[in-house]
């Protein structure tokens with residue numbers, strides 16, 4: 469069984485994907501980490517994120533520790549969003565994601581194009597979203613908890629810019645697959661969103 473969870477930044481898709489993986493006893497892949505790893509390589513190597521060639525060369529995970537907190541930084545997230553527009557980068561990361569999805573017993577993958585490109589055959593697809601303001605409020609609180617001095621307005625601007633890039637790119641843009649269930653978490657607690665996600669997946673099995 470493959471469960472695809474797509475959606476914009478800070479929509480709750482990661483939390484929901486992890487909860488679904490626990491619930492069904494499936495392995496989980498946060499595909500955003502792959503794009504972030506490419507961004508982190510560029511940062512460390514001093515590569516130019518405006519060069520598709522440099523970004524493809526940075527698709528190398530040998531030196532990446534996927535538990536490295538730097539992967540979660542806003543700088544690396546911004547770089548990930550910039551290099552994710554390149555079709556050669558997406559092609560390079562595609563097979564790694566599809567191999568993960570093909571595991572015996574299945575998997576939960578979360579990202580932007582899982583239900584549309586990576587695993588269109590997935591048994592259950594969720595498109596998790598929330599208003600930009602609700603997402604900015606969550607991301608801002610998360611950053612403040614981490615001790616970062618950031619303004620809500622800057623976080624909102626960043627979220628809007630990332631949405632625009634993710635939805636506007638020509639290769640594998642962020643969009644709801646025709647057969648995906650929509651889950652708007654704007655006014656939901658995490659627990660309520662997880663329960664709703666499980667109910668939507670159950671209805672597809």
Ligand code: C5P
Pocket residue numbers: 477499500501503504545548549550552578579580581582630634
């Ligand atoms: O989900 P996360 O915020 O970690 O993803 C970082 C960036 O990587 C996103 O803004 C998006 O541009 C890109 N990404 C993507 N396709 C995916 C996962 C992430 O383009 N499947």
